[in-house]
Amino acid sequence: MKPTLPPCAMAPEMYQDEILLSPPSRRDVTADEWRDYLTKRASAHRRCAGCDVFDACLYRAVVDVDVTGFLACTSEAERRRLRRDLGIEVQVDSSPYGTARVGGGPVDHAEVLGARKAHPDDTCRQLAERLGCSTSTVKRHLRQEREGRGAVVATIDKPTMGQVLDAFDRLDTSRRV
Incomplete structure (x- = not known):
């Protein structure tokens, strides 16, 4: 059986639309521009919500990787709110000395x-x-x-999938389609 691609892979232009990458403030745009934004967001949201990998995508976007743009039915601002509600931070290493670890977590x-x-x-x-x-x-x-010192173990308390989904459900936009 051939695997089904997620909607964001089948129609990347929808999820990379500038208006979804940088959502406008309602007071800064005309009524037509606001309707255009809401229409595009609703379309992307419907496709995302029906995706087979939605749960994993949302978890990774909130807990593991600080990504940009619209994905897993959320904007960057909404993912920041979810992290704040869950009491977690996703570290971004901007060091010029090497590639940043995805999610900023320790390497085993x-x-x-x-x-x-x-x-x-x-x-x-x-x-x-x-x-x-x-x-x-x-x-x-x-x-x-x-030097024979072996590993220095660091523990990071990550929320469970259920906690992330519950926090998502509390977003106003999680119920809008």
């Missing part, structure tokens, strides 16, 4: 060692790109292993 020590073992000729930067973390993170884990 065993994952770094496994990547080194699988790709022994890669530079630390190449390993970092493979793992989605900074070069300094790879170097730190490899140094800890050489």
Whole structure:
């Protein structure tokens, strides 16, 4: 059976429309521009809400990755509100020293060692790109292993899928279609 693509992959232009990427303030636009925005948002919302991967997309967009634009039936501002309601932050690493880790979470020590073992000729930067973390993170884990200190475990309390969906249900826009 051939997998079905999500609506955002089948009609990316709908979800990348400038008006959805930067929603207007009602008081800053004409009535026609506001109706156009509401129509486009409702169309994208209906398609998103019926998507097979909606739950996972919403969870990832709220908890793991600080993404831009309209996805999972939410705007950036709504996802910020969901994070605030859930008491979480998604860290964005803007360091020039390597690729930012998606979601800003810690990289697993065993994952770094496994990547080194699988790709022994890669530079630390190449390993970092493979793992989605900074070069300094790879170097730190490899140094800890050489020095026999092993992993430093960091725990992050993430909300459950149910908590994210409940917070989404409290949004006014979650009920508008």
